[in-house]
Amino acid sequence: MNGIDVRDVITQAHHEEWARVVAFLTRRFGDLDIAEEAAAEAFATAVQRWPADGVPPNPAAWLTTTANRKAIDRVRRENKRDDKHREAQLLYDDDPPEPLGAIDDERLRLIFTCCHPALSMEARVALTLRMVAGLSMPEIARAFLVQETAMGQRITRAKAKIKAARIPYRVPPEQDLPDRVSGVLAVLYLVFNEGYLATGPDTDPVRHDLTAEAIRLTRLIRALMPQDGEVAGLLALMLLTEARRTARVSVSGELVTLDEQDRGAWDAALIAEGHRLVRERLASGAAPGRYQILAAINAVHTSARDARDTDWSQVVALYDQLVRLAPSPIVALNRAIAVAELDGPEVALAAVDRLEDKLAGYHAYHATRAELLRRLGRSHKSRAAYDRAIELAGNTAETAYLTRRRDQLG
Incomplete structure (x- = not known):
């Protein structure tokens, strides 16, 4: 994107505006590439100008207007004698978009566009994480356990296919929702997970903006598909996980594991709603x-x-x-953690070691081995596993926790 790194220009305070601006531009221009590049340029301009000029009274409107102008400029450059140029002139205004209704939601439109069944499931998820959630390529690559270059190619191909197939920017009609919803739920689950255990080295360990947005969009989908069990299941899963958010990181910035959390600090209302759905x-x-x-x-x-x-x-x-x-290997890993509590660490370690070929690059695999080896008194091997987990972990709170646990081995 012309050398612009989106994650460098989108601050935590304005993260939510990224997806809204991209969705707005996609609706106006029908092109994900134009939308993403114009949004990136607008945020880059904000980073340059706001420190000197001050934050405008309405930052959202300023970003939308600036991004709209950037998009129009690009259309003009590329289509000087094309119909798009004349259409763009009509769209050149300083008014922010009118708010949409609860279901006619801009981000939901963008998610369903990215999750068209013409795309592979992996492409749907990766593209939506990039376009809607504004996650960086390294963050998405870590979520898929693949190389960054491979993920970049996958997203580029997906955007090209959307353009070539003229996939419409809209929430599909009711009869088409079942074909799309599995990809949409997978996207929202990954967005939520990135917020709950953020992998970026320069981000907060827990990103409430991402978890809250994933929950909001899942509620909208539940309103569209109230009888769908998996939609209800995902919403319940998010609520029960979000209920523990404030107890997950200590004041010192270290991860607090489930068994050590202050359960009195959990959100009782979210837990009650989640239990009701279950x-x-x-x-x-x-x-x-x-x-x-x-x-x-x-x-x-x-x-x-x-x-x-x-x-x-x-x-x-x-x-x-x-x-x-x-x-999946990750499901098998999580099962082994539960088995350790029921049948002991020796049985669990044998199950975990069988996953090495598939999870060697996954930090949680090594962190789990480290804890099991610790419980078995094998300090030397436990330390080596902690070292590898720390090397692979991207979450700052988790790294702090693993480091302390390793150093306690003596």
Whole structure:
């Protein structure tokens, strides 16, 4: 993008405006490339001018207007005698876009555009993380456990396919929603996870802007598809996870693990809502999907008044169900963590070691091994596993926690 690094110009305070501006420009110009580049240029201009001129009274309108002008300038350069030039002239105004209704949501439109079934599932998720959530290429690559260059190529191809296929910028009609929703839910889940355990070295360890936006958009999709069990499951999963957010990082900036968190600091209202959704899905009698099972696991954790009261046999049984439904190395890793509480660290370590070929580049794999080896008294091997986990971890709070645990080995 002409040398502009979006993550360098979008500050935490204005992160939410990024997706709104991209969505607005996409609707006006019908081109994701134009939208992204114009938005990046507008934020770069803000970074240059606002420190000297001061933040404008209405930053959102300023960013939208500036980005709109940047987009028009690009259209003019590329289409001097084209119809787009005349259309762009009509769009040249300083008024911010009118707010849309609850369901006619700009970001939701953009998500459904990026999650068109013509694209592969991985391309849908990656493109939406880039265009809607404003995540950087390194952050998205880490989420997929792939190289940054490969992820960049994947996103470029996806945008080109949207342009070539003239995929419309809209929420699809009701009959088409089921074909799109799985990709949309996968996107929102990854956006939420990035917020809950941010991987950027220069970002806050927990990014409430991302978790809150993922929850907001999932609520909108639930309004569109109130009978969809996986939508309800994902919303429940997010709520039960978000309820623990304020207890997750200590005052000193270190990660606080689930068993050490102050459960009195959890958000009781979010937990109650999440539990209600889980109960509703259980009462429906329908076979649960991936997100419903994950929500049920979180319901078990948040039902325990103390970590020692956790029903680990139920957690392992739910993971067994998830392994059958949606097997993956990460699911197997999380199951092993639960097995350690039920059958001991030796049994769990054997299960974890079988995942080495698939998870060697994943920090949580090494962090889990380090903790299990620690419990078994194998300090030397535990230290080596901590070192590798620290090397791979991107979250500052998690790095601080792992470093302290390693140093306590003596």
